Amino acid sequence: MIWPLEQTFDRIRSDVPGALVTPGAWESVLGAARRLPRAISCAYLECRLGRDAAEVDLGASVMAAEGPILLAARPTGLPSSGEEATIWGRVQELTRVWTDPASPLHARVPVMWLELDSGEITRGRLMPSVLLCVDPSLPKGAASPDAIGHGLADCAPSLQAALSALSSEPLAPAARADLHRCFEALPAGGRIVHVGFMVTRRPTVLKLFAAMDREQVLDYLGAIRWPGSLGEAASLVDTLGAGPDTFRVDLTIGETLLPRLGLEFASRRGADPDRRALIDRCVEHGICTPEKRDALISWPGSKREVIPGYGRAVRLSRWIDMKIVHRPPEPLEAKAYLGFMLHLSLL
Structure with a gap:
């Protein structure tokens, strides 16, 4: 069952902390949510945790079963021409390929996220x-990761199909070599779980999210010839990566692999001591304000909701993911992703 994202927004409004989402930012993301096609199962608000950092991005997910809905719809008020229309034409082409049972994307990709930057939605x-x-093992209840191939040969057909749909330009040879190396150097048990395509950039910028154990990160960065400082990466992992045994390394490939590095922490639903400890460390290092820490702690949870015209109660769930971004020469940045969704629940 899919509820319009605007309807979900109506139900989380009273829960959204003002320290994280200002009234102006809320109006911007709500305006974007009202325009999105009715194919969104869950969403998140991406919040910066530093002082005077008020930008809020919007992310919206589309499950494979919802792909045909996205394919048949267009955002409300979409212009008939121009850059916005071009980008959505590419998204729809990707969706067409994704929903084709003969496409490698169909079997490989269980969910797609659309990520909307605050600067654009404000405009x-x-x-x-x-x-x-x-x-494909990532959604709850799917197959074990060990039962699925995660190497370059397993993922390359899907990546090529996606790139062909989203970009008119092939990857530059250096970028392609870096992409291959990021797959081929994965440590035992490591895997690329997400690949992002920043299609508004020229050339298209790729984002890779590699899941691995903490002690594997530095060797992996060395193996892929990451151009940043391994000493700074080691300090980042030691000071802010303590707690969870596994997290995701966020890498960026433009014309080549870039020195930007992110550490992404997916938290458990409900009480999570690791998440609280990470937030406290961010405050200690000056990359999260105490006010935003308190707001983050109040966000996770769930409650039952009644949808008008629908005979059964549903549950509104809220959760947090975190990311620390190292982007020299800029200072460290902490981000929180306030996730939320309406879903059927017997309890």
């Missing part, structure tokens, strides 16, 4: 980047 434009989950 009233829907200019999404696309994030594909390339790990």
Whole structure:
């Protein structure tokens, strides 16, 4: 069952902390949510945690079963021409390929995320980047990761199909070599779980999210010839990566692999001591304000909701993911992803 994202927004409004989402930012993301096609199962608000950092991005997910809905729909008020129309034409072409049972994307990708930057939605434009989950085991209840191939040969057909749909330009040779190396150097048990396509950039910028154990990160960065400082990466992992045994390494490939590095922490639903400890460390390092820490702690949870015209109660769930971004020479940045969704629940 899919509820319009605007309807879900109506039900989380009273729960959204003002320290994280200002009234102006809320109006911007709500305006974007009202325009999106009715194919969205869950969403998140991407919040910066530093002082005077008020930008809020919007992410919206489309499950494979909802692909045909997205294919048949267009955002409300989409211009008939121009850059916004071009970007959405590419998204629809990707969706057409994804929903084709003969496409490698159909079997490999269980969910697609549309990511909308605050700068564009503040201007009233829907200019999404696309994030594909390339790990079919990731959704709850799917097969074990060990039962699925995660190497370059397993993922390359899907990546090529996505790139062909989203970009008119092939990857530059250096970018392609870096992409291959990021797959081939994966440590034992490691896997690329998401690949992002920032299609508004020229050339298209790729984002890779590699899941691995903490002690594997530095060797992996060395193996892929990451151009940043391994000493700074080691300090980042030691000071802010303590807690969870596994997290995701966020890498960026433009014309070549870039020195930007992110550490992404997916938290458990409900009480999570690791998440609280990470937030406290962010405050200690000056990359999260105490007010935003308190707001984050209040966000996770769930409650029953009644949807008018629908005979059964549903549950509204809220959760947090975190990311630390190292982008020299800029200072460290902490981000939180306030996730939320309406879903059927017997309890």
